Amino acid sequence: MRIRLVSASLALGLALGAPAAGDALKAGAVAPGFTLPAAGDGKPVALKELLAANKAVAVIFVATKCPVSNAYNGRMAAIAKEYAGKGVAVVGINSNATEPAAEVADHAKKHGLDFQILKDPGNKVADAWGATKTPEVFLLDPKGVVLYHGRIDESQDDPKDVRSPDFRNALDAILAGKPVPKAETKAFGCTIKRA
Amino acid sequence: MHDQARLKGAARLLAPAVLALSLAPAAAAEPVKLVKPEQYRSRVVAPKKGRVLLVNFWATWCDPCREEMPALVSAAKGFPSRDVAVVLVSTDTPKTASAVPRFLSQLRVPFVCWQAKSRDPQPFIDSVDRSWDGSLPYTLVYDRKGEIVAKLAGRQTEASFSEALTKALGGPR
Numbered sequence: 001m002r003i004r005l006v007s008a009s010l011a012l013g014l015a016l017g018a019p020a021a022g023d024a025l026k027a028g029a030v031a032p033g034f035t036l037p038a039a040g041d042g043k044p045v046a047l048k049e050l051l052a053a054n055k056a057v058a059v060i061f062v063a064t065k066c067p068v069s070n071a072y073n074g075r076m077a078a079i080a081k082e083y084a085g086k087g088v089a090v091v092g093i094n095s096n097a098t099e100p101a102a103e104v105a106d107h108a109k110k111h112g113l114d115f116q117i118l119k120d121p122g123n124k125v126a127d128a129w130g131a132t133k134t135p136e137v138f139l140l141d142p143k144g145v146v147l148y149h150g151r152i153d154e155s156q157d158d159p160k161d162v163r164s165p166d167f168r169n170a171l172d173a174i175l176a177g178k179p180v181p182k183a184e185t186k187a188f189g190c191t192i193k194r195a
Numbered sequence: 196m197h198d199q200a201r202l203k204g205a206a207r208l209l210a211p212a213v214l215a216l217s218l219a220p221a222a223a224a225e226p227v228k229l230v231k232p233e234q235y236r237s238r239v240v241a242p243k244k245g246r247v248l249l250v251n252f253w254a255t256w257c258d259p260c261r262e263e264m265p266a267l268v269s270a271a272k273g274f275p276s277r278d279v280a281v282v283l284v285s286t287d288t289p290k291t292a293s294a295v296p297r298f299l300s301q302l303r304v305p306f307v308c309w310q311a312k313s314r315d316p317q318p319f320i321d322s323v324d325r326s327w328d329g330s331l332p333y334t335l336v337y338d339r340k341g342e343i344v345a346k347l348a349g350r351q352t353e354a355s356f357s358e359a360l361t362k363a364l365g366g367p368r
Contacts, residue, residue, distance in 0.1 A: 154314070191332070
């Protein structure tokens with residue numbers, strides 16, 4: 001049985017709404033803060049600072065070897081670029097114990113993932129947030145409240161077939177000050193390879 | 196007399212085929228059948244009531260799914276088919292679904308395999324288990340009444356599959 005432990009060190013004043021083991025953060029929950037090293041240069045990146053500097057922060061759990069996560073490389077890069085100019089920061093988190101930082105950095109460079117991807121040693125953030133697979137999106141407001149959780153869209157195979165661009169819809173709703181139409185969505189993905 | 200002669204003749208014709216089949220390698224998996232979200236309970240689960248049922252959700256692109264398949268095959272061998280049924284459900288999209296029969300054949304997987312048919316994966320995921328987030332591999336164990344009694348997330352071992360089946364059967368015999 002897989003048991004997830006929530007580290008107290010991740011509370012950082014955002015302890016309210018911490019998920020029970022096995023449950024992902026749902027819309028409305030306050031995400032525990034984190035400070036994680038960037039895969040490329042190891043420099044620490046704090047969620048608190050991202051939240052303070054943006055209208056919204058999208059955290060996407062990603063992988064280098066997951067075919068589903070890779071199917072969305074282009075879409076993630078495009079969204080990150082497009083919404084950076086609108087006050088949204090997109091940051092990836094790689095929690096896979098099987099994918100070292102250097103590999104994550106190389107993969108990002110090779111696939112044009114021009115947004116920060118952080119390593120999550122010991123999958124502590126994945127545990128605290130209840131993230132289970134890749135790709136998996138958590139979209140936060142400046143207070144760290146989850147406004148959207150789930151998939152990028154419903155069409156893993158082909159971006160041209162997308163009819164339900166749920167992540168984009170959530171971003172647009174938030175920027176327009178409107179409720180997110182579908183705050184929770186699901187899709188198939190690769191389980192996070194926990195330590 | 197005439198019937199006996201006909202029977203003997205038929206036996207002579209069939210004998211070589213029977214001999215060939217008995218010497219052939221183990222049969223490949225049965226052809227994959229489609230299942231829509233609204234059909235999952237009626238087509239996959241309901242027909243197996245009366246037996247403990249293990250349903251394994253997987254995809255050809257999912258490494259841990261492929262890695263655990265031999266363990267599932269081994270675990271299933273430890274239970275009589277009158278007590279335990281094992282069924283696979285592939286979540287491959289049309290892009291990779293054609294690889295399913297070949298994969299099952301190469302691994303000599305003896306279980307029936309369904310192919311999830313749902314343009315949007317969410318209705319399928321919810322039809323199976325609303326608490327499931329779609330991460331693969333995923334295994335459900337149903338009791339003889341068709342109620343879920345175990346949920347196994349992530350790659351399993353022969354031991355963990357066997358343990359779940361044993362518990363569903365009511366403990367060690």
